[in-house]
Amino acid sequence: MTKRILIVGAGFAATDAALSAARLRDLQKVSSRDLAITVIAPNPVLTVRPRLYEPNPEKMVVPLLDLFSAVDVNFVQGTVNAIDTEDQTVTFENLGNDKPKLTYDRLILAAGSSLFRPPIPGVDEHTFSVDNVSDAVSLDGHLNSLVKRPASAKRNTIVVAGGGFTGIEVATEMPTRLRKILGRDDDVQVVLVERSSTIAPDMGDEARPHIIKALNQLGIRAVTGAGITSVDADGVTLSNGERIDASTVIWSAGMRATDLTALINAERDNLGRLLVDANLAVPGVANVYATGDAAKAASDDLGNYTLMSCQHAKRMGAFAGNNAAASLMNVEPEPYHQRTYVTCLDLGEPGALFTRGWDRKVEATGADAKTIKQEVNTIWIYPPKADRNVALAYAKPSSVVDF
Ligand SMILES: Cc1cc2nc3c(=O)[nH]c(=O)nc-3n(C[C@H](O)[C@H](O)[C@H](O)COP(=O)(O)OP(=O)(O)OC[C@H]3O[C@@H](n4cnc5c(N)ncnc54)[C@H](O)[C@@H]3O)c2cc1C
Incomplete structure (x- = not known):
């Protein structure tokens, strides 16, 4: 049988x-x-x-x-x-x-x-995400539609919730992406909000300065030690009392x-x-x-x-x-x-960050790490071609993503 x-x-x-x-x-x-x-x-x-x-x-x-x-x-x-x-x-x-x-x-x-979207008022109704294709397509359409709105600080501001891996990759991509849509000279503001006392809490002290340098280079404001307590159609309110007017809020936490x-x-x-x-x-x-x-x-x-x-x-x-x-x-x-465990974090225009080991020893930064990231994202994580011998050889467990 x-x-x-x-x-x-x-x-x-x-x-x-x-x-x-x-x-x-x-x-x-x-x-x-x-x-x-x-x-x-x-x-x-x-x-x-x-x-x-x-x-x-x-x-x-x-x-x-x-x-x-x-x-x-x-x-x-x-x-x-x-x-x-x-x-x-x-x-x-x-x-x-x-x-x-x-x-x-x-x-x-x-x-x-x-x-995971926590039960914070307005999170379900007013935040975008890059978690699945349909959410990412909604965000893409929304960003492209911003150019039709009258220019304002609110229109040009994106808040990214969550300063972990995904939040950092999303935030560092946004200045370039939004300027392409709105025009090179527009004053774009990206704010990364992280509840912990540091950005990239899991990245360790050797790697983190490279991330902070990239955020500074891109003019991204990092707010740490404060969480988002509510979201509405016009922006977010933080646990430290700050109000940020923003037409775009992207949830990337959890x-x-x-x-x-x-x-x-x-x-x-x-x-x-x-x-x-x-x-x-x-x-x-x-x-x-x-x-x-x-x-x-x-x-x-x-x-x-x-x-x-x-x-x-x-x-x-x-x-x-x-x-x-x-x-x-x-x-x-x-x-x-x-x-082996490696991390390759995209940091937008400044490049990327490649670390090896659970203690995240920095092995490459900037353009060198960006080349690795592009290879990871366009080759390594893609399935093999639809050829029986190639596909069966690819799937030997001990050779799959062995760095
Ligand atoms: C924006 C973003 C950036 C990321 N960046 C990185 C990165 O740089 N490096 C990295 O290593 N990881 C990254 N990740 C994480 C990585 O994508 C996940 O760890 C990975 O996708 C997990 O693979 P998976 O096969 O377990 O699950 P998934 O990729 O989530 O696939 C799950 C599958 O199950 C199907 N499914 C779900 N529910 C059902 C159901 N009820 N019945 C039948 N099928 C179902 C789905 O349709 C899908 O086909 C990122 C994730 C996101 C969202």
């Missing part, structure tokens, strides 16, 4: 999970009739989320059907809304089909994460794992991620794996854990796919490990 691996999601983790499961199936000379690999997601595209702060975000999607068909992976269009780990079924929604179900022998939950993790009866962290073992299986729940932003795993033996990042999602995906397939073919699993 056919054994079934079902992968929920079509992002970085899910795509690499599908490819690596297909790779192991191929190596074991098992046919797709005996081991079926199916991806289920709302759309057969990979959204390149790390590029959604760039102009034309509608272009940041990669079609997946040809790639999947090259390696005999099935695709089902649908949004999963229930998981029964006893019956080993998932229920999903898709147009014109009444509560269809799929069964699995192994489930890989790779449905990612999304921006991510949460997919709600689907709550449907699995297992331990989760404060971001909603399922805690997984070394094989990326969910302890205590038979035949369920979780990966990418939906999971938290130890990345080494030194006490480091995966972050919500592409570099972790891709490699975790490859190990989860491999190990789910291995468990159905009597092959030893490969414990997940990812000893």
Whole structure:
């Protein structure tokens, strides 16, 4: 009888999970009739989320059907809304089909994460984001429409909420982007608001000065130690009492794992991620794996854990796919490990910042780091071409995003 691996999601983790499961199936000379690999997601595209702060975000999607068909992976269009780990079924929604179900022998939950908007007055109604294509397209349209409004300080001001990685990348992109729209000489003001006492709280003391220098070069005002307490159509109010009039407020503070993790009866962290073992299986729940932003795993033996990042999602995906397939073919699993960790932060016109290690040793700055960032964003995080041999070779777990 056919054994079934079902992968929920079509992002970085899910795509690499599908490819690596297909790779192991191929190596074991098992046919797709005996081991079926199916991806289920709302759309057969990979959204390149790390590029959604760039102009034309509608272009940041990669079609997946040809790639999947090259390696005999099935695709089902649908949004999963229930998981029964006893019956080993998932229920999903898709147009014109009444509560269809799929069964699995192994489930890989790779449905990612999304921006968390806290219950602060006005945040839902009045903030933009670069979290998904539709939000990023709304922001892009809004920025392009500002030129039709009468010039004013409010029109020319953008507030970015959250001084972490995404907030910094968004904020440093905005001065150039807005000046292109409004005209080179317009007085553009970008304000980055961070609740912690410093910008980039996770970046460390060696890397942070490079970020602060770039913010200064771009004329971005950083407000630290204050949070946004309300947002309205005309701007934001901060916890320190300051009022900032702004036509554009971009929320970039905080991510949460997919709600689907709550449907699995297992331990989760404060971001909603399922805690997984070394094989990326969910302890205590038979035949369920979780990966990418939906999971938290130890990345080494030194006490480091995966972050919500592409570099972790891709490699975790490859190990989860491999190990789910291995468990159905009597092959030893490969414990997940990812000893190198790098960060490449875009800083807009001044360039970028490339660090290595959890202590974030600075390895490149300015134009040199920008070249690395462009390579990461246009090559490394993209899936392989739709060629069976290329795609199967690409998905060897221990070579995926190995720096
Ligand atoms: C603006 C921005 C900038 C970023 N910059 C960086 C960066 O520079 N470096 C870096 O490493 N990371 C960066 N990240 C983080 C990175 O994008 C995520 O860590 C990565 O996308 C996680 O991959 P994933 O496959 O786990 O999840 P996702 O990419 O979120 O993919 C999830 C998939 O699951 C599908 N899905 C969701 N719900 C369901 C459902 N109910 N049923 C079926 N399918 C579902 C989605 O449609 C999608 O296909 C950035 C993120 C953003 C938003």
